[in-house]
Amino acid sequence: MKTTLLFCTFLFLSSLSTVKGQTYTFNMNVTPGNSPSKTETINGVTMTFAANGVNVYSDDFSYLPNIDQNAVGCESGSTSATFTFSSAINITSIVAGLEDTGKILTFTPTGGSNSTVNQSINNFSASIVPLNWKGVTKITITAPSQAYFVFDKIIFSLNTAPAISGTVASQTVNDNSTLLPFSGITTTDADGDNLSATITLDTNAKGILSGAGLSGTGPYTIASTTAANLQATLRALTYNPTDNRTTTSETTTFTIAVNDGTATTSNNTTTVISSAVKPTATITLADNALSIGETSLVTITFSEAVTGFTNADLTIANGTLTSVSSSNGGITWTATFTPTNNIVSATNVISLDKAGVADSAGNTGSEITNSPNYSIDTTSSLITSVAVPPNATYTTSQNLNFTVTFSKNIIVNTTGGVPQIGLTIGSTIRQAVYTSGSGTNALLFSYTVQNGELDTDGITVGNLVTNGGTIKDNATNNATLTLNSVGTTNNVLVNSVTPATHLNFDGVNDYVSINNITTASFTLEAYIKTTTNSPGGVYPYQGVGILDSDVGGPANDFTFTVLNNKLSFWDGNANQNVNGITTVVDGNWHHVAVVRTSGTSIKVYVDGVLDGQVNVAGTAVLNSNSKIYIGSSKTDNRYFNGSIDDVRIWNSARTAEQINASKNCELQGNEASLVSYYKFNQGNDAANNSGITTLTDATSNANNGTLTNLALTGATSNWLAGSPVVTGSTCTTLSTKSFSKSNSIKVYPNPTSDSVTIEASTTDNATVQVSDSTGRILVTKNLSNATNTVDLSQLQQGVYIFKVKTKDGESVTKVVKQ
Structure with a gap:
């Protein structure tokens, strides 16, 4: 149907x-x-x-x-x-x-x-x-x-069941190692199905499987994936057998079950034999080169936790070890090693006998383990000798060298400071500083003598200090710095004192006051040097004073100043001033002079040359002010900034010939009509001259001056050296022919930097002789021409004496070489 x-x-x-x-x-x-x-x-x-x-x-x-x-x-x-x-x-x-x-x-x-x-x-x-x-x-x-x-x-x-092949039996591994138990396995599925796997150990306590894609702690599983992926995952699995389960060995059997979602294939032919391993160890020192005062951490690391380990298992070379202790269950042990004092040993080890050291399974070690080599140098480097400078008298810029010899090679580190040796020069403490020698056993220390230092009975060597640096041997031990076998320094002398030749004024408030003992006719002379522009104006009292005896207002007074950078003089009795025409503010030494001839004239000179004149002069003695101030216009508080030397006061009106004849040399102090004479040859150049506050009058009148407000230390406002008038170069009395000759000879420029020109009106038998301040003859030359050149370029800076001789006589001139 x-x-x-x-x-x-x-x-x-x-x-x-x-x-x-x-x-x-x-x-x-x-x-x-x-x-x-x-x-x-x-x-x-x-x-x-x-x-x-x-x-x-x-x-x-x-x-x-x-x-x-x-x-x-x-x-x-x-x-x-x-x-x-x-x-x-x-x-x-x-x-x-x-x-x-x-x-x-x-x-x-x-x-x-x-x-x-x-x-x-x-x-x-x-x-x-x-x-x-x-x-x-x-x-x-x-x-x-x-x-x-x-x-x-x-x-x-x-459905076709998956297939397993490539498994391996009786694989071997130490129980403190790992292996890949499935490194050769192959998994396939004829149907192309995805596969999953389960892996079971016969006893989970025997070990642990691990790897990517693996789940569980036994049994273990791998999620479904392609057959190729499953195979790769299995091959990468790691097996870590459990340590110390036995004193010999044991076998682990792995059962692997592969499932394609329908059918399961199992295989138990994979086996691993794990063998017990005796504990091993390594020894390390944190510091393998030990010096004085150093210790080192010692670390003993075992392959597994151990028991029974004590210092009795160790042999220590050239030192002691604190008791070993472990903070991680007996794997890592530590102690502190202290080297033996006062030894040098390049080869040392710490040895471990593991016969009494056991792991948890009762396995004991057998072989001896040695640490890496360590070196010891706990001896100090000593100074064996100190070589001092040769016996001599040392002057400015010369070096005092000291060689310090050690018992070992020395390394000097100047990062934090430079080591130095204390020296006593006179009463002053100086330092000879480290210069060279690091890496050898001889270190050089040096001190450069400074200007103004004096020691006439031998310098004294003090202590060697590191001054923030370090002096160590190659083992980094600090050297012992006690100076031993120091050479004798009784005849190592220092004399770098340069006698001062003039005074420097700071232009702020420095001055020297002397008594005014001028007469109606007088001559004032001085050397000046300045670079400071003077005030401008019309009247001398508007300038800065060289020699000042002003009282202000109408009076029998005078002032000799620098005004408009030129010379200027005021006669209060005649109510008359005279101004020069030559600039004197150029940093060079200039001889300046003023001559007052009572009732006749007033003349000013620059470097012996008439520079200004008025044919009017008072007749009164200009002593309304009982003082003369050197370096100051005291009434108007204007002060000279520069240097002044060789101040002379005469109670007569001197001629140009007389001025020129003696301006370049020192007077004897007993010359006729000389009433005050100040050589300024006092104190030492730029030194501490705080005790020298009196300017000495070289005449028998003892009209000494009083220094006021000068610092008297350092390079300004103090006694300094370097004047055109050389100390000890006393003027000779010249005949009339000599004066005449002097007036007919020109020597210029003065000062000079390289050469001097000499002009002479006669050249018959004419010569020039150049000598230094000690009298040593440096140049001798015939003057064969009306104009002659003398080369000074090879000479050092200083003052030189030119003696020009002709058939008529001799002329002496001092020339400053800058």
Whole structure:
């Protein structure tokens, strides 16, 4: 009987190559007729067809497309039907039909990792429904409403179990090491199914498996993945056997079960033999080169926790070790090593005998372990001798050298400061500083003698100090700095004192006061040097004083100043001034003079040359002010900034010849009409002259001056050296011919930097002789021309004496070489 049915048929249409192995077909060759279910068995797999709550049929449904003569269906009123399989199969397709209005049927698999399929079936039609499922044990077909189902031809294949190969038995490893137990394993699946794995150790306590993709702590699992991925994961697994489970060895058996979602393949041929290992050790020292006062941390590291380890297991070379202790359960042990004092030893080790040291399984060590070599130098470097400078008198800029010899080579580090040796020169403490010698056993210390130092009974050598630096031997031991075997210095003398020759005034408030003992006619002379521009003005008292005896207002007073950078003199009695025309503010020494001839004239001279004159002069003695101030216009508080030397006061009006004849040399102090004479040859150059506050008058009048406000130390406002008038160069009395000759000879420029020109009115038998301040003759030359040049470029700076001789006499001139 043919019943009108709505049917739907499913058939896998994809290529059969997607499902590995031989394919089979359930053709619905079941018992005809009406029953609760229909079954068919193919190649050992039994299919059972049923519908929800209604009977199923086997009949001829060939009038529907794609349906053979034999098919199964279900009565009207069904909303779902099922196919159940006795074992999992891989289903390619099914033919499904409807004898009803068109509907969408839903095919849901049970088993495997497959997806639900929705298929639209037209009215009174049948379709081949592709499924491509794997590992399926049941198919459930549902419709959105009651329908008549018809099914035919389920094409399927049987599942192939996964395969395992490449396992290795009796692999060996030490119990303190690891290995890859599955490094050669191969996993495959003929059906191309994804695979998962479970790995079981015969005893979990024997060790631990680890690796990427592995879960669990025993048994261990690897989630489903491709066969290739599973194989790679297994090969990368690491096995770490548990330490010290035995004193010999034990075997671990691994059972691996691989599942393709349907079938499971197991293999237990992988075994690992783990052997007990004796504890090993290493010894390290934090410092392998030990010197005086140093210690070193010693670390003994065992391959595993040990017991029974004490200092008795150690042999220590040239030192002592504190008790060993461990803070991490017996693996790492530490102690402090102290080297023996006062020894040098290049080869030393600490040795460990492990025979009494055991791990937790009772395994004891056997071999001896040695530390790396360490060196010891705990001897101090001593100074064996100190060589001092040769016996001599040392002057400015000469070096006092000291060679300090040590018992070992020495390294000097001057980063924090330079080592030095104290010296006493006179009453002053000086320092000879380290110069060279680091890396040898001889260090050089040197001191450069400074100007103004004097020691006439021998310098004294003090102590050697590091001064923030370091003096160490090659082992970094600090050297002992006690000076031993110091050479004798009784005749190592210092004399760098340069006698001063003039006074320097600071232009602020310095001055010297002397008594005014001038007469109606007088001559004032001095040497001055300045670079400071003077005030401008009309009257001399507006300038800065050279020699000042002003009282202010109409009076019998005078002042000799620098005004408008030139000389200027004021006669208060005559109410008259005279101004020079030559600039004297140029940094050179200039001889300046003023001559007052009572009732006749006032003349000023620069470098012996008349520079200004008025034919008017008072007749009164200019002594309204009882004082004369050197270096100051005291009344107007204007002070000279520069140097002054060789001040002379005469109670007569001197001629130009007389001025020129003696301006370049020192007077004897007893010359006629000389009432005050100040050589300024007092104190020492730029030294501490604080005790010299009196300017000495070289005449018998003892008209000494008083220094006021001068610092008397340093290079300004103090006694200084370097004047054009050389100390000790006493003027000789010249004949009239000599004076005449002097007036006919010109020597210039003065000062000079390289050469001097000499002009002479006669050259018959004329010569020039140049000597230094000690009288040593440096140059002798014939004057064969009216104008002659003397080269001084090779001479040092200083004052030189020129003696010019002609047939008429001799002229002496002092020239300053700058």
